[in-house]
Amino acid sequence: MTAGRTAEARADETARDRAQDIRKGRKYDQVLAGAQEVFMRDGFEGASVDDIAREAGVSKATLYSYFPDKRLLFLEVTSAQCCKQADEALLAIDMTHTPEHVLRQAGHRILTFILSDLGQQIFRICVAEADRFPELGRQFYQSGPMIAKRALSGYLDVARTRGEIVTDDVALASDQFAEMCKADLWPKAVFGLQTEFSQSERDRIVDGAVATFMARYGAK
Numbered sequence: 001m002t003a004g005r006t007a008e009a010r011a012d013e014t015a016r017d018r019a020q021d022i023r024k025g026r027k028y029d030q031v032l033a034g035a036q037e038v039f040m041r042d043g044f045e046g047a048s049v050d051d052i053a054r055e056a057g058v059s060k061a062t063l064y065s066y067f068p069d070k071r072l073l074f075l076e077v078t079s080a081q082c083c084k085q086a087d088e089a090l091l092a093i094d095m096t097h098t099p100e101h102v103l104r105q106a107g108h109r110i111l112t113f114i115l116s117d118l119g120q121q122i123f124r125i126c127v128a129e130a131d132r133f134p135e136l137g138r139q140f141y142q143s144g145p146m147i148a149k150r151a152l153s154g155y156l157d158v159a160r161t162r163g164e165i166v167t168d169d170v171a172l173a174s175d176q177f178a179e180m181c182k183a184d185l186w187p188k189a190v191f192g193l194q195t196e197f198s199q200s201e202r203d204r205i206v207d208g209a210v211a212t213f214m215a216r217y218g219a220k
Contacts, residue, residue, distance in 0.1 A: 031056045031066050036077045040121045044074050044129050075139045078122050082140060083147070093151055099159050099218070100210055103177060106152055107206035110181045115189050115197055123190075149174050165217045173217055180209035 034056025038047045049070060053063045067073040093102060113119045126140045152174040159165045167173045183205055188194040 027056075027058055027062060028066055031058055031063055031073075032077060032080060034058070035073050036081070039074055039077055039125065040118065044070070044125050044133075047074075071133055074125075075136065078126065078136070078140055079142075081118060081122060082145075093155050095155060095158050099156070099164050100214060102155055102159075103210045103213060104206055106148075107177070107181045107209050108202065110148070110178055111185065111197075111202050111206065114182065114186055120189060145178075149178070152177070163219055165214075166219055167217050173213070176216075177209060177213050180212060181206060183209070 031052075034054075035047075035052045037055050038052045041047075042051070047070070049060055049063060052070075052073070053060045056063065063073075067076065093106070114123070122140065126136045130137050149171065153170045156165060156167070156170040156173055160167060160170060165173070185194075185197055185201060185205055189197075
């Protein structure tokens, strides 16, 4: 078993354990929406259970009946948002299209999320809490990037069977493409150097990533 697969297996196990501790019911979505608002505004440390209950319009007893502790609630908020983005990415992939078309579409979706306020906030909170709650990072990876990676790898495997790309490691190829989509704009966003990005700036990064990927992996 490779190191990458081991990490994914650990992430799957963490998700299963978390699901066993969470009870879903009539006000589950209401609690989640209130928690997202408070976590994104105040961060994990600054968010209080009282504020979350107030924002969600439920009692603390109701909140605790769904989530025994704040850590589980935060994991569920980040998971829900990342899964939403990943599900949209899965639905957007058309296996019949050319690699250039699918990669360009995937690249723009990657950029849209990582440059969004929500994507930036989730990333910063996960990094800030990584030492105390290392499972936050694993959950973030499992609920978003890992799903997107599997979706893109699945497409690339199909494209390989059609003779459109050449690679012995579609997982590595998909990872490399995702990293290329972070060039220039992602560091500027992370370090607060720039907050708004034009369509031409986004096109430049994605088009460059697609061209570089196809130069390396495209069938000659």
